[in-house]
Amino acid sequence: MSKYKVVIAGSLMAPALERIQKFCDVKQWTKSGAIPQELLFDWLKDAEGLIATASIKVDKELLKHAPKLKVISQAAVGYDNIDIGACTDKSIPFGNTPGVLVDATADLAFSLLLCSARRIHEGWDFVRSGAWRSGSNIPFGIDLAGKTLGIVGMGQIGAAVAKRAGAFGMNVIYYNRNRRPDDEKIGATYQHFDTLLEEADCIIVLTPLSKETRGLFGREQFTKMKSTAYFINVSRGPVVDANALFDALKTGQIAYGALDVTDPEPIPIDHPLLTLPNILITPHIGSATTETRTAMAQLTVDNLLAGLEGKPLPACVNTNLIMEKQKG
Template sequence: MEKKKIVVTSRVFPETRALLEAHARLVVNETDEPWSAGKLLEHCRDAFGLMAFMTDSIGEDFIAACPELRIIGAALKGYDNIDVDACARAGVTVTIVPDLLTVPTAELAIGLILSLGRNILTGDTAIRGDGFSGWRPALYGAGLDGATVGILGFGLVGQAIAERLHPFRCRVLAADAECRSDAAFPHIQFAETDRVMAEADWLVLALPLTSETQHIIDRSAIARMKPGVRIVNPARGSLVDEAAIADALSTGHIAGYAADVFECEDWARDDRPKDIDPRLLADKARTVLTPHIGSAVTHVRRDIELSAARSIVDAIAGRPPAHAVNAPVPREVIEDA
């Protein structure tokens, strides 16, 4: 029996490739650049499975054009770039990797806070550009000791960030859609979103991107924050209105912005900007920007790929794959209807 075709849209570790090749016939993007929508569709028209990444946009038209597709193993935690309902209607299971990104993303959030508050990148640039002749009364920043840190979203990532903040002796406020027991998190104060925004010296975003959370940080929200707030976004770019952030930086209402994610990455938005606001790129003194490296720890990325690959192997073998986020109608039933 001929092996089923699996498409992998990004260069992967040898271990990932070996696992899939033992069960399937692979087509792999061997470059660091994502395929165009047309090229992705060309490869997937007769594919049984797809390992998808952040750079892929999977919508209803794509699914309809891929009649053999049964499994999308997303090497992702957030999956707003995949229309999971359309997949379910077409008999395609979508799986994610729910936990492996949590710790490295939380670690990066702490790194962004410290880099932004303590002017680490600006200091590094000054040393390399001007030479160093000793201490000067410059680059005074903001620490965490005694500060109020607000966290919007208290899922796994929000909890991991809060846990790592505790040794810094800061006051942590958290807003979350679910009711949580204060006893389970004795170092956290839970509050409504508006209060968290109003009281935070640092505001950290740990929310998924949904229609409700898109631009949760807009001009109106920023106006309700205290002057001098610093905002850190390791979650999804479109949680913020980047133009509003740039405006508030220019007036000084926001003292700093750090981000690992950007609006231009969010494929689920037809109206997403094509580039990062150039004012954010130019404001090197008050921004820290990293290229979506929240999970970029070598062993973590390998484990993420292997988890997605195992889901695909399960589907090939006819087993229910782990971490499915939809409940598809079998395509055979759809075709017989």
């Protein structure tokens, strides 16, 4: 029995890769950086399955070069690099990995807040540089207990962050496209967006990237925040206007910033944000634990194999859209 032909556009955790290789002939890009488009298009000529990465754009142009494609899967929750409409037009299901990275990402989001609030990395730099002496001016942070945390984007990760904030004695407010029916259960109070900006001592952004959220945080929004506000972005880089954030931090319009995502990404070494003393940036490590990345990879394979066999994907973004198209 012949094996399915699959293209993997980047790295994949070993246990998941081994599962695919049992059933599929695999072409995998293993070098650093994004796979060259010309090579990707050549590989896709005969491919029945594709494991995409955020570094490639899955659109009508790509799908024209993949006439045999049955399924696309990606090890991520977000899919702003995927043209869902184009996939649906071709009746190609697209699978992502919701749920399995909730706790890891919530841990990272709250860790960025905690490290920023207590200036932990600056304290380490202080010790390492030899500046720690008797009577020296150690870095001072802020207490989190009693502060108001504003969460923008109250999905599963937002609810998990709210739980962690509650354990630290924080008052949690949130803004979401739709108000949740379980405010009391998650320990958070819904507020309008502008009200959240004005009232929050700390803001954590967890909204997905869309037309509505691209550039959601710009000069106007930073102006509405407290001058003592701490701003944390763990969603997508383009949700924040990087130039506006730089100016807000540079002028003291807000107190501190922490980012796990940037625009562009990776952030260039000469980017103005890297010159500031009141910012902390990590390299998009929200889901980067061994356990979580392994679980994401396994779900990615589950989606891929199901699609290759013509079965429903365990986590499919466009199932209903494909069904509606077929009925029409």
